[in-house]
Amino acid sequence: MGFAQGTALLSAERLSFAFPQGTPVLRDVSLRLKGGTSVGLLGANGAGKTTLLGALTGTVRGTTGGSVRLDVGGLRARRAIGFATQAIALYPVLTVEENVGHLARLLLGSGEAKAAIARTLEEFALGPIARTRVHHLSGGQRRLVHLAASFVHAPPIRLLDEPTVALDFEARQLVVRRVRAWREEGAAVLVTAHYPEDIEELSTELVLLRDGKTRDLGELGTVLSNQVRTLSLRGARPDASWELTLATSSLEEVRSKLGEVPSDVHLSELRLSGNRLRDILLRDPSLSAFARESEGP
Numbered sequence: 001m002g003f004a005q006g007t008a009l010l011s012a013e014r015l016s017f018a019f020p021q022g023t024p025v026l027r028d029v030s031l032r033l034k035g036g037t038s039v040g041l042l043g044a045n046g047a048g049k050t051t052l053l054g055a056l057t058g059t060v061r062g063t064t065g066g067s068v069r070l071d072v073g074g075l076r077a078r079r080a081i082g083f084a085t086q087a088i089a090l091y092p093v094l095t096v097e098e099n100v101g102h103l104a105r106l107l108l109g110s111g112e113a114k115a116a117i118a119r120t121l122e123e124f125a126l127g128p129i130a131r132t133r134v135h136h137l138s139g140g141q142r143r144l145v146h147l148a149a150s151f152v153h154a155p156p157i158r159l160l161d162e163p164t165v166a167l168d169f170e171a172r173q174l175v176v177r178r179v180r181a182w183r184e185e186g187a188a189v190l191v192t193a194h195y196p197e198d199i200e201e202l203s204t205e206l207v208l209l210r211d212g213k214t215r216d217l218g219e220l221g222t223v224l225s226n227q228v229r230t231l232s233l234r235g236a237r238p239d240a241s242w243e244l245t246l247a248t249s250s251l252e253e254v255r256s257k258l259g260e261v262p263s264d265v266h267l268s269e270l271r272l273s274g275n276r277l278r279d280i281l282l283r284d285p286s287l288s289a290f291a292r293e294s295e296g297p
């Protein structure tokens with residue numbers, strides 16, 4: 001892609017935004033999208049994630065403050081940024097190939113378009129439906145075509161607003177693989193999603209949007225390693241279940257934590273009292289609990 005990994009391709013400084021006659025949605029947003037990384041944007045419903053993507057691309061109308069800077073070797077914004085909006089934008093009466101081709105010709109010109117169309121159809125596994133009109137496709141297929149068309153010009157900056165909506169497992173995995181490949185090619189990615197599992201699979205760094213401000217939470221791995229593991233013991237009796245939280249999964253800690261369970265619920269006594277131990281489950285840390293805490297009131 002020609003940009004050094006880790007270089008900020010897009011930098012927003014103290015970005016603010018208010019809809020006409022509306023209350024401010026963004027107050028003080030600072031954000032860096034670096035080549036080779038993928039930022040997962042977390043935030044509750046209505047926090048302003050879609051508005052932020054609109055403000056970064058200049059596609060929402062309202063009052064904007066602060067600055068958005070691109071560092072993409074002089075590429076114009078429409079070549080440099082691909083934005084897969086939350087709302088699907090396709091021509092229903094045109095085929096998949098015609099939709100992808102239309103954008104390719106607009107953004108690249110007819111010289112480069114042919115190769116870009118072929119590459120995009122292949123990357124998104126759209127060959128079998130290339131000649132199908134969009135109005136004959138399922139919701140998930142339309143989402144995939146929308147994503148493919150949005151990035152047909154191979155832009156170095158890629159914004160994805162809820163890209164996994166309506167996708168089945170296979171299509172979702174395809175999107176996860178594509179985002180990883182883009183990162184490896186040096187693109188800077190920003191993605192919003194409602195499910196922490198999606199953010200976990202699609203991002204390398206996390207940013208939280210709350211009260212109109214962004215908070216850089218750092219690398220996904222670091223955020224996760226700071227989360228606790230949970231050890232659940234479930235007995236056959238409904239009143240015989242316990243949850244312990246662990247900072248690590250080391251056996252030593254499990255042993256010492258088990259010592260904290262009151263003696264009347266020790267494993268040996270469970271068996272003695274005829275209460276079979278149904279399962280012992282060690283859950284790895286996940287973003288779910290963290291997201292619930294971060295997005296809470």
Ligand SMILES: Nc1ncnc2c1ncn2[C@@H]1O[C@H](COP(=O)(O)OP(=O)(O)OP(=O)(O)O)[C@@H](O)[C@H]1O
Nearest residue numbers: 019020022025043044045046047048049050051052
């Ligand atoms: N066109 C508009 N005019 C006025 N207010 C709007 C408009 N679009 C969105 N808003 C308001 O701006 C706020 C942020 O909305 P936005 O859609 O950016 O949130 P979001 O974080 O993307 O939410 P979700 O997770 O539900 O998609 C909300 O309070 C919403 O009601």
